[in-house]
Amino acid sequence: MTTLTGARIGVVTFPGSLDDRDAARAIRVAGGQAVALWHGDEDLQGVDAVVLPGGFSYGDYLRCGAIARFAPAMQTIIDKARGGMPVFGICNGFQILVESHLLPGALIRNDHQHFICRDQKLRIENTTSVWTRGFEFGDEIVVPLKNGEGGYIADEHTLDALEGEGRIMARYLDVNPNGSYRDIAGLVNERGNVAGMMPHPEHAVEPLTGPSLDGLTFFTSILSALASGVRA
Numbered sequence: 473m474t475t476l477t478g479a480r481i482g483v484v485t486f487p488g489s490l491d492d493r494d495a496a497r498a499i500r501v502a503g504g505q506a507v508a509l510w511h512g513d514e515d516l517q518g519v520d521a522v523v524l525p526g527g528f529s530y531g532d533y534l535r536c537g538a539i540a541r542f543a544p545a546m547q548t549i550i551d552k553a554r555g556g557m558p559v560f561g562i563c564n565g566f567q568i569l570v571e572s573h574l575l576p577g578a579l580i581r582n583d584h585q586h587f588i589c590r591d592q593k594l595r596i597e598n599t600t601s602v603w604t605r606g607f608e609f610g611d612e613i614v615v616p617l618k619n620g621e622g623g624y625i626a627d628e629h630t631l632d633a634l635e636g637e638g639r640i641m642a643r644y645l646d647v648n649p650n651g652s653y654r655d656i657a658g659l660v661n662e663r664g665n666v667a668g669m670m671p672h673p674e675h676a677v678e679p680l681t682g683p684s685l686d687g688l689t690f691f692t693s694i695l696s697a698l699a700s701g702v703r704a
Contacts, residue, residue: 479698482509482519484549486540490527491674495562498674499523502691511543520698521558521602522549524565526618526672536579536621537567546572558602558665558694558702563619566658566668574666575659576634577626582619583651591683592617592671593645594657598638601664602697606689613642613686615676617649622670624652624659634659641667665702 481499483506485492496506507519511529516522529540540546550572553559561569569575582588596611598604607613626634631654634640641658648655650670658669673687 479504479521479695480507480517480519481505481694482507482516482522484509484511484522484524484543484545486511486527486529486543488528488531489525489564491562491672492525492527494672494674495523495525498677498687498691501677502688502695504691504695509545511540511545514544514548516545516548516552520702521560521694522552524549524559524561524568525674526563526565529564529568532564532621535567535571536564537569537571540564540568541571550574553666556663556665556702558697559667560603560690560694561666561668562672562674563622563670566670567621569666569668575661575668576630577624577659579621579670580623580625581621582623582649587618587620588622588649589616589618590649591615592649592657594642594671595645596642598641598660598664600638601641601660601667602702603660603667603690603693604641605697606693612645613676613689614684615671615673615687616683617671619650619670622650622652624656624670626653637662642669642671
């Protein structure tokens with residue numbers, strides 16, 4: 473796969489972010505340039521895409537992602553995303569995306585009421601987005617999962633629309649770890665530039681520290697898309 477070495481992908485750090493450095497490393501391993509972005513700055517420093525990392529932004533007060541949605545950086549990201557900029561929310565980042573209404577539905581407390589940390593099997597069901605174009609439909613991958621409020625919910629009309637429009641990016645296989653409706657692990661928006669998922673692909677990019685290298689494809693996919701001319 474052709475990647476664009478040096479493509480600038482921003483990683484936003486919020487108070488309570490835990491996986492921002494892991495996301496930055498995944499971008500570098502894939503061949504891109506990671507750019508640190510601060511939640512309090514509206515300027516995105518000319519990046520080509522943005523990753524919202526995992527963690528507990530603003531301590532998960534109110535609801536996970538509810539305060540982060542109003543951060544100055546997010547005001548710019550929301551506008552840019554609606555204009556076509558690629559944005560990928562991982563775990564807490566996914567929660568921020570649904571709170572920002574860039575993706576539909578909501579994420580609630582795991583149905584078993586416990587934090588979960590495990591290597592999770594997924595099936596890729598969307599290969600048209602800029603974050604998944606390197607996969608084949610039906611690919612089965614293994615990446616880490618760690619969350620306490622990872623249960624994806626939406627009304628039946630929304631769920632049916634997501635199914636019909638092919639916007640379910642990935643589903644849980646073998647076990648549904650948090651009670652997510654229809655085993656949904658990740659989504660994309662209509663345009664395919666915004667994606668969110670609960671599991672952590674940034675923790676599966678190197679053999680020493682992950683259960684697989686399967687997560688790397690999300691990051692090489694966006695670099696390939698950028699090399700093909702996708703811009704904000």
